[in-house]
Amino acid sequence: MIAVEHLLFDYPGVRALDDVGFAIAKGTITALVGPNGAGKTTLLRCMAALDQPHGGRIAIEGVDIFDDPRRAHRFIGYLPDFYGLYDTLTVRQCLTYAAGSQGVASGAIAPAVDRAAGRFGIADLLARRAGDLSRGQRQRLAIAQATVHAPRLLLLDEPAAGLDPQARADLSQTLLTLSREGVTIVVSSHILTELEDYCTDLLILSRGKLVEQRRFRAVDGRGLVAIQLAAPWPGLLALLSAQPDVTVVSHAPDKALCRMREDAASLAALLAALVAAGAPVARFGPDQENIQELYRARVGGAGGGVGVGARP
Amino acid sequence: MSWEFRRNLWIQLTPHRLIATPLVLGLLFLASIQASVLPIAPETLFWLFAGFWGTRRAADSIMEEVIGATWQSQRMAAIGAWSMTWGKLFGATAFAWYGAALSWIAFAATIALDVHTRPWMRLPSPGELLSMLVFALLAQSVSMLVALIQMRRRRRGRQFALGLAQIAGLSTFVPFFFVTNTFEPIRRSTIWWYGFPYPTQAFLLFAATAFFAWALLAVHQLMRAELQYRDATWRLPLFALFLMGFITGFIPRPYLLPFPSAVALAANGVAMLSLFYVTLLAAPGEPIALLRWARALRQGSWRLVGELMPPWLPVGVITLAVGLMALRESIAIDLWVQSLGPQSITIGRHVTSWIAALMVFAARDALVVVLFAVGRRPERADINAVIALAILHGVVPVVLTAFGFAAQAGLTAPLPGVSSPLTVAAAALQTAALGLALAWRFARLRPAPSTAG
Known part of the structure; x- marks a missing residue:
């Protein structure tokens, strides 16, 4: 979906992006994290074809975005960290303009507006002026504007800033829904714990360099689940193998690692099966690396080191 | 219709403004009829609306996008450079044109009613009317051009940038006053160009039209650059040769x-x-x-x-x-x-x-x-x-x-x-x-x- 190669971007006297390269698969949600000044916003602006880098290449679905940035804009949605709204327009007018200006066909604009408003919970605000909205409502309107033309790539710079906990949870769910619909999403954020809830991939930038690229979970929602028993139990492998949609990755008499869907219902069903069979379950849950720990390891020390440790 | 034009119309021509403006202007003219004096010349009213306010709006159509942090979204829009140019130029100034047109209607009504006449009170000739339109467009487009230039320079002070753009725009409006009846001798004079005589009014109209076209081309060129079209600079050297x-x-x-x-x-x-x-x-x-x-x-x-x-x-x-x-x-x-x-x-x-x-x-x-x-x-x-x-x-x-x-x-x-x-x-x-x-x-x-x- 996205191929970034040898990206260089300079500000006077400062190299903001230094030989950055990575690939992002279709339908993934990638967390872009790094300390302030690491180059996250610059990278997102380059990926949005708003700034042309000093060197390197970005191809989205095979289109070199710097050769034809206007074509690339047709399938990119971008929410900058500092965004603006037309305060004197109503929410419906804002969304209608966003759809029309992004090239949505006249007949498809009204349904697109309703769909975006419904998706981000602002359907009851369509008649309100944008200037009268609360901060959280403005944020939701801004994200709705960025997605109203159904982009295939969505770039969000700090989208959760200003949202209350419920709105953040709603945003997470919406991003997961968009991802399931095939939208590729890159999210820059400082709220690492929430990124863990919905991201499939992680990019860590430090001092303009990519210091980590890692996959956390499969795009189809299947992830690794770790089972730790209090004591060895001989029926563990047989029971796991008999479960539908569960693949045993590794096992020992007192523990196992499976690949399976990570939704609550699937987890609950497996746990219930284990307990019902008499397995002495001590720990059970997704085997996921902690973004915060990884971030601290890569960035928290003396700059986090240089070099890409990609592990797809 | 350009989406940029449509959005500007939503902002500029609100029902509130559409109703309130003719009421205020109507009251103003009724009062002037009552007092048997027209307090303001029609050219001045036109200048106030289409010139002063129009140049300000034309410049602000660029500056307010930058200040309001909406410019990045516009840069990513599917709207083409021409559509964005004329959508802003005519859309952001829509209220100014509305006010200017209403002023002229009120003025024409005053004369038609023959309530009180003065030697200078007459309706403009078609030539004068055309000149006013073209000079106003020239002033507005120059104002927008200067605003765009400053925006590309990442100038932060909005009032300074607006003021500079407006002064530049209004300075191109000055020759228009020479073809009004206030400067009758100049209006009736002749300009020699490449050995041929031309009536001053007609020549200024020709010149204003040509320079308006160049200003529009310049705005369009800068708009293309902002909207990420990949172009080489060729219009400026051509303008130098034209000049x-x-x-x-x-x-x-x-x-x-x-x-x-x-x-x-x-x-x-x-x-x-x-x-x-x-x-x-x-x-x-x-x-x-x-x-x-x-x-x-x-x-x-x-x-x-x-x-x-x-x-x-x-x-x-x-x-x-x-x-x-x-x-x-x-x-x-x-x-x-x-x-x-x-x-x-x-x-x-x-x-x-x-x-x-x-x-x-x-x-x-x-x-x-x-x-x-x-x-x-x-x-x-x-x-x-x-x-x-x-x-x-x-x-x-x-x-x-x-x-x-x-x-x-x-x-x-x-x-x-x-x-x-x-x-x-x-x-x-x-x-x-x-x-x-x-x-x-x-x-x-x-x-x-x-x-x-």
Whole structure:
């Protein structure tokens, strides 16, 4: 979906992006994290074809975005960290303009507006002026504007800033829904714990360099689940193998690692099966690396080191 | 309909405004009828709405997007450059045009009712009406152009930028008043252009139309750059050539033999030099773009060279060509003056040296501006450069003259009368020194790999 190669971007006297390269698969949600000044916003602006880098290449679905940035804009949605709204327009007018200006066909604009408003919970605000909205409502309107033309790539710079906990949870769910619909999403954020809830991939930038690229979970929602028993139990492998949609990755008499869907219902069903069979379950849950720990390891020390440790 | 135009109409022509404006204007005219006096001339009302408010709105159509942080979304929109240009130009000024039209309707009603008449009270002729429309469009488009230029320079002060854009726009509106009945003798006069007489009103209308078209082309060019179209700069050099052709038409050739092109060269030289300095100061202060351009030049990437070329460079080349022609003409005149007698030689040499000094000092000034553009505060490069140039061209010569060094007053500026080969050499030395400083600065601009971000 996205191929970034040898990206260089300079500000006077400062190299903001230094030989950055990575690939992002279709339908993934990638967390872009790094300390302030690491180059996250610059990278997102380059990926949005708003700034042309000093060197390197970005191809989205095979289109070199710097050769034809206007074509690339047709399938990119971008929410900058500092965004603006037309305060004197109503929410419906804002969304209608966003759809029309992004090239949505006249007949498809009204349904697109309703769909975006419904998706981000602002359907009851369509008649309100944008200037009268609360901060959280403005944020939701801004994200709705960025997605109203159904982009295939969505770039969000700090989208959760200003949202209350419920709105953040709603945003997470919406991003997961968009991802399931095939939208590729890159999210820059400082709220690492929430990124863990919905991201499939992680990019860590430090001092303009990519210091980590890692996959956390499969795009189809299947992830690794770790089972730790209090004591060895001989029926563990047989029971796991008999479960539908569960693949045993590794096992020992007192523990196992499976690949399976990570939704609550699937987890609950497996746990219930284990307990019902008499397995002495001590720990059970997704085997996921902690973004915060990884971030601290890569960035928290003396700059986090240089070099890409990609592990797809 | 352009989505940008539609959005501007939503903002500008609210039901509130559509109803309130005719009510207020109607009351104003009713009061004036009651008092048997019309307090304001129709041209002034038109100027207030279409001119003053229209230029402000045209400039603000750009500035408010930047201040309101909506410009990045617009840059990513599917709206084309033309659509964005006219959508903003006509959409953002829609209320100004609405007010102007209502004023004229009220004025026409006053005359039709024959409530009270004055000698100056008459409806405009179609020619006058057309002139007003075109001059207002010219003023608005120039205002928008200057706002765009400042936006590309990342100027932050909105009021300063708006004021500058509005002053530039309104200055183009001034000639319009010469074709109103306030200046009846001028309106009825004749302008000679390329040896043919034209009625002043018709000629000004023609000129305003042509310059409006150029202003619109310039806005469109900058809009294309902002909307990420990849273009080479070609309209500015074409405008320079048009400007020379326009100016040359005013030169009364038959009276200037044996050097018929001298005055035309002088006039065009001044015009090109002015255009060169304007483009020099108006160019976006983007040091990295200059670095990229220099790299593209070294690598022979000609498409990128064309796209990133500083706009003042082609104008500078044309200015240089005109300057060299003027220099050749000056030497010819110098030789002719020498043939008249030894007492005239000094005058001729001064002119030749002055032209040479003008060219070399222009090159020095270009380096001064570029040096500021690649400095620590590129967004203030134009202001800092203007201050530096004012010191070099004004303060230093005045101080030197005041302290009795009048002969050396031309060491930092091309002053007529005191320019000599020594002045040219001084200018060349300064240019070389600035060139070295620029090379040093460029070297510092290139960051070492893996520097802190």
